[in-house]
Amino acid sequence: MTLLNEAPAAVAAAGSVTGPVTGPVTGPVTGPVTDRASARAFVDACVTPYANAYDRAGRVPEDLLDQVARAGLWAPFLPSAYSGADMDMVTLGAVHEEVGRGCSSLRSLLTVHTMLAWTVRRWGDPAQRERWLPELASGATLGAFCLSEPGAGSDASGIATTAVETGGGWVLNGVKKWTTGGQRADLFLVFARTATSIGAFLVPRDAPGVRVVPIDDMLGTRASMLAEISFQDVVLGRDALLGPSGFTAGMVLTGALDLGRYSVAAGSVGIIQACLEASSAYAAERTVGGTPLARLPLIQAKLSDMVTDARAARLLLAEAGRLKDAGDANTIMATWVAKYFASVAAARHAAEAVQIHGANGCSPDYPVARYYRDAKVMEIIEGSSEIQRITIAGQAERETTI
Amino acid sequence: MFDTAQGQILEFVRGRYPQAEIDAEQDIFAFGFVNSLFAMELVMFVEKTFGITIPNEELRIDNFRSANTMAALVGRLQNEPVVA
Ligand SMILES: Cc1cc2nc3c(=O)[nH]c(=O)nc-3n(C[C@H](O)[C@H](O)[C@H](O)COP(=O)(O)OP(=O)(O)OC[C@H]3O[C@@H](n4cnc5c(N)ncnc54)[C@H](O)[C@@H]3O)c2cc1C
Numbered sequence: 001m002t003l004l005n006e007a008p009a010a011v012a013a014a015g016s017v018t019g020p021v022t023g024p025v026t027g028p029v030t031g032p033v034t035d036r037a038s039a040r041a042f043v044d045a046c047v048t049p050y051a052n053a054y055d056r057a058g059r060v061p062e063d064l065l066d067q068v069a070r071a072g073l074w075a076p077f078l079p080s081a082y083s084g085a086d087m088d089m090v091t092l093g094a095v096h097e098e099v100g101r102g103c104s105s106l107r108s109l110l111t112v113h114t115m116l117a118w119t120v121r122r123w124g125d126p127a128q129r130e131r132w133l134p135e136l137a138s139g140a141t142l143g144a145f146c147l148s149e150p151g152a153g154s155d156a157s158g159i160a161t162t163a164v165e166t167g168g169g170w171v172l173n174g175v176k177k178w179t180t181g182g183q184r185a186d187l188f189l190v191f192a193r194t195a196t197s198i199g200a201f202l203v204p205r206d207a208p209g210v211r212v213v214p215i216d217d218m219l220g221t222r223a224s225m226l227a228e229i230s231f232q233d234v235v236l237g238r239d240a241l242l243g244p245s246g247f248t249a250g251m252v253l254t255g256a257l258d259l260g261r262y263s264v265a266a267g268s269v270g271i272i273q274a275c276l277e278a279s280s281a282y283a284a285e286r287t288v289g290g291t292p293l294a295r296l297p298l299i300q301a302k303l304s305d306m307v308t309d310a311r312a313a314r315l316l317l318a319e320a321g322r323l324k325d326a327g328d329a330n331t332i333m334a335t336w337v338a339k340y341f342a343s344v345a346a347a348r349h350a351a352e353a354v355q356i357h358g359a360n361g362c363s364p365d366y367p368v369a370r371y372y373r374d375a376k377v378m379e380i381i382e383g384s385s386e387i388q389r390i391t392i393a394g395q396a397e398r399e400t401t402i
Numbered sequence: 403m404f405d406t407a408q409g410q411i412l413e414f415v416r417g418r419y420p421q422a423e424i425d426a427e428q429d430i431f432a433f434g435f436v437n438s439l440f441a442m443e444l445v446m447f448v449e450k451t452f453g454i455t456i457p458n459e460e461l462r463i464d465n466f467r468s469a470n471t472m473a474a475l476v477g478r479l480q481n482e483p484v485v486a
Pocket residue numbers: 112145146147148149152153154155177178179180181218220221226377380381382383384385386387
C-alpha cells in the first residue's frame with residue numbers, strides 16, 4: 001500500500017480542490033429503509049438538502065455513509081441469514097430511484113456496492129459468503145467495481161489487467177480507471193484476464209501493491225469519489241476468485257453489470273422525477289410578463305413530457321425488477337431497455353429543467369444544473385447509449401407479442 | 403409446448419435464435435452465438451424452469467453443449483440433494 005492509499009478522508013482532502021463539505025449532515029434520525037416511502041423520507045431528511053454541497057466538495061462525508069448504514073441501505077437485498085433484509089428487487093429499484101432523486105453520487109456509491117455484494121451472494125462459495133456478506137450488508141466493508149481501464153471501456157474483452165495463477169493463488173497486475181467510490185471503498189471487485197478467460201477477483205484495498213489515486217473534477221456524479229487503481233504484483237489467495245472459471249466466467253461480469261444497469265436505470269428515473277418536481281415548482285412560482293411559466297404552452301409541453309417519461313421509465317424499471325424477482329431470464333433484456341430509456345429521458349429532461357429555470361438553472365442556487373451534469377453520466381456508464389442500442393437491436397428479431 | 407426437459411430447453415434456445423435450425427443433439431456452441439448474455443439467460447432459464455441451482459463446478463461447457471446434455475444435467479441435479 002502506498003501513501004496515496006491511506007485514510008480515505010486524507011486522500012479526499014489531498015485530492016480535492018474544493019475543500020471540505022459545508023452542509024450539516026446530521027439530519028433527523030429515521031428508521032430503517034424498507035420501502036419507497038421510508039426511502040423518500042430518509043432522502044428528504046438526510047440527502048437532498050446537502051446534495052449540492054456534496055457536489056461542490058467532490059465527495060460525500062463519512063457521516064452520510066454512516067447514516068446510510070444505519071438506515072440499512074447498503075445491501076438490503078441480501079438474505080437475513082447474512083444480516084440483510086431480504087428486500088425484493090422491485091423494492092430495491094424504488095429505493096435506488098429515491099436515492100437517485102436526491103443525489104446521483106450517493107446512488108452511484110450504492111450501485112457499485114450493490115454490484116459487488118450481489119456478485120458475492122450469487123457466485124461466492126459458502127466460505128466467501130460467510131467472510132464478506134455480513135460486512136457488506138452492514139456497510140462495515142464498502143465495495144467498488146473495477147472493470148474499465150485506461151485502454152478499455154465499452155469493449156470489456158479488451159482489458160489488459162492480468163491474474164496469473166501461482167501455486168497457492170493469484171498474482172494481479174494492471175490499472176483500473178474511473179472506479180466509482182474507489183477513493184473510499186474497502187474491497188474491489190476486479191476483472192482480470194486469466195489463462196483461459198476473464199475472472200472476477202475480490203481484492204482488499206489494503207493488500208500490498210494496491211495504489212489508489214483520486215480522480216477529481218468529473219462532469220457529473222462529482223461526489224462519487226472516483227479513483228484510478230493500480231495493482232502491482234498483488235498477491236491473492238485462492239479464495240480471491242469468485243465464480244466458475246471457463247466458458248461461464250463471463251456470466252459473473254454479465255450478472256454484475258445487469259444489477260448495475262438496474263440501479264442506474266433506477267437512478268435515472270429518480271433524476272427525471274427530481275427534474276419534474278423542481279421544474280413544476282419553479283414554473284408555478286416564476287412569472288414572465290405577469291403570467292406564471294406553468295401557463296405557457298411551450299413550458300407545459302416540457303412538463304407533460306416529464307410526467308409521461310417518469311411514469312414510463314418507472315414502469316420499465318418495475319417490470320425488469322419483477323422479472324428479477326421471478327428469476328426470469330427475460331430480466332436481462334428488460335433491464336437493458338429500462339436503462340436505455342430512462343437514461344436518455346433523464347438527459348433530455350434535465351436539459352429541459354435547466355431551460356425552464358433560465359439563468360437560475362445555470363446557477364448553483366438550484367439543483368437542476370447538477371441534474372443536468374449527472375444525467376449526462378447516466379448515458380455513458382453501465383453500457384453507453386450506443387452499446388445499449390446495439391444490444392437491444394439484437395432483440396428485434398425475437399420481439400413478438402405472443 | 404414440450405413436456406420433456408430437452409423439448410423445453412430447445413424451445414427456449416429456438417425462441418432466442420429464431421433464424422437458427424437447431425435440434426436436441428446439436429452443439430449450440432458451433433453456431434457461434436453463445437455469448438455471456440445468452441449463457442446467463444440460459445442458466446437462469448434452466449434454474450427457474452426446473453427448480454434447481456446449478457453449482458459453480460457444473461457450469462462447464464460440456465454440460466451446456468446441446469439440449470440433450472443440458473437435460474442430462476437437469477436430470478442429475480434433480481436427483482441430488484441440494485447443497486447450498
Ligand atoms: C462518472 C463515471 C463513473 C464510472 N464508474 C465506473 C466504475 O465504477 N467501474 C468501472 O469499471 N467503470 C466506470 N466508469 C467507466 C464507464 O463504464 C466507461 O466510461 C464506459 O464503459 C464507456 O467506456 P469508455 O469511456 O472507455 O468509452 P469508449 O468505450 O472508448 O467509447 C467511446 C464512445 O464510443 C462509443 N462506442 C463504443 N463502442 C461502440 C460501437 N461498437 N459502436 C458505436 N459506438 C461505440 C461509446 O458509446 C462512446 O460514446 C465510469 C465512468 C464515469 C464517467
